[in-house]
Amino acid sequence: MDTPLAYIPRIADNMLQEQLAAAGVVLVQGPKWCGKTTTAEQQAKSVLYLDAPKTRQANLLLAETDPEILFQGDTPRLIDEWQLAPKLWDAARFEVSRRRLPGQFIFTGSSVPPDMSQLTHSGTGRFAWLTMRPMSLHESGESNGVVSLEALFKGDVESAIATDMSLHELAYLICRGGWPGSLSLTSKAALRQAINYVEAVANRDISRVDGVSRSPEFTRRLLRSYARHQGQQVPISTLSKDLESNKNGNMTEETIGSYINALRKIFVVEDMPAWNPNLRSKTSIRTSDTRYFVDPSIAAAALGLGPEDLIGDLNTFGLLFETMAIRDLRVYVDALDGQVYHYRDKNGLECDAVVHLRNGSFGLIEIKLGGDSLIETGANTLKQLADKIDTTKMRPPSFLMVLTGVGQYAYRREDGVYVVPIGCLRN
Known part of the structure; x- marks a missing residue:
């Protein structure tokens, strides 16, 4: 069995930590393969891989009908490839407003959501943005x-x-x-x-x-x-x-x-x-x-x-x-x-x-x-x-x-x- 590669520290590590202390949701965005999910995993206490093959269909259905279930777990909770279910944005904003605590969720994604009209809230006051790029x-x-x-x-x-x-x-x-x-x-x-x-x-x-x-x-x-x-x-x-x-x-x-x-x-x-x-x-x-x-x-x-x-x-x-x-x-x-x-x-x-x-x-x-x-x-x-x-x-x-x-x-x-x-x- 192959041994997992050791995590290579990123400059974004400290930036993510600072943002989690200031905002309820931190959106980590950037190109595919640049390390967003791996970096987020270092600070997440629980993870939902929205695009996991075995649970993808159920995840997307719950995101539409009962998103609060997807938010259950130790915080910060990582929601990977969140853009597959854009309605999670408003649901996370509501959940953060209800909890009144910073550092609740990390959203990672390789693109912006395709239909911004599905989002009713700008995220101001609840969301922070962190852009990652390939390694320097x-x-x-x-x-x-x-x-x-x-x-x-x-x-x-x-x-x-x-x-x-x-x-x-x-x-x-x-x-x-x-x-x-x-x-x-x-x-x-x-x-x-x-x-x-x-x-x-x-x-x-x-x-x-x-x-x-x-x-x-x-x-x-x-x-x-x-x-x-x-x-x-x-x-x-x-x-x-x-x-x-x-x-x-x-x-x-x-x-x-x-x-x-x-x-x-x-x-x-x-x-x-x-x-x-x-x-x-x-x-x-x-x-x-x-x-x-x-x-x-x-x-x-x-x-x-x-x-x-x-x-x-x-x-x-x-x-x-x-x-x-x-x-x-x-x-x-x-x-x-x-x-x-x-x-x-x-x-x-x-x-x-x-x-x-x-x-x-x-x-x-x-x-x-x-x-x-x-x-x-x-x-x-x-x-x-x-x-x-x-x-x-x-x-x-x-x-x-x-x-x-x-x-x-x-x-x-x-x-x-x-x-x-x-x-x-x-x-």
Whole structure:
């Protein structure tokens, strides 16, 4: 009999604990295979697997007719795949109001419920939300974590040695992704898992989310197009033109939009909002969202690329590394109660990531594979943007950082810009 794998601690563990102390129901959402249920199980005192084959039919019937029975059990009680029975939302809200205690239920699910009209209560005052993503490099053990993002905000970072990571290793980590189940597999099997993920999305998940039948082949083509435009602010019309070569016919922009919305509902894509700071001069800021997958392995698998392909195409390598870096920054910044934005103005000045905390502090980050010339370019961009910020109306940036793919050391340059390899960053 196989021995169960030991649980690998997640950054979301503390976040879930804090939310359970503050809300009656915590909704843990995120893509399939990212570890939501396993993480929730660590703190749950009882569990209901709504989709368990032996009890699925009875569970769904009770959710409609007598949901209070499903809530019986030690708390926090985990309700897994709750979106299969959306009426549990209102029932849980009523039960929490009746009990008047925090930490009663954990809801986990891989998509938003398909019919929001079935929900009569917003959840305000009773529900809290926690988004999980695939593992960051620090969670999966590939980053030694000697540089803390929190410490960067405090200006308390010293030079440090990074994890010794080659371009080949970095390419593999991009294609493998942060899926917890892949960590115990051979390299070949781990890469295959990412391919299987894309196939599951195309063949089943994108249609299952709302019951609308969608073409698996067109989904694959759309995912490839999305992958080619990672890190860019492109409208649906651009994606449509990219898809026009299909000899079997084209989709309207409205239909493409519906596919993208379905991918968003199952947390496959997670676009980044634009940052709109106070500037000294009136500069038109681009406000379109920036296109990203939730994990770089989805882009690599959609494009049919493996580690060796990335080594042979450093331009694509850089784009997918940026997706990995954004994934990690989102995981780390969530733990600091912040958000990640993208900046670009009409003059072409662009900042890959702006990490903004709830208290108003922010840091500016450029993402580069590595190398002195790329680091210098990134540092100059950061300083140009910092000089444009009107510090009479908002704080100056807490730090400027070039986040690199490879590099032996994390250090602070003479001009104040930090250079930090991704193999030593944590929250």
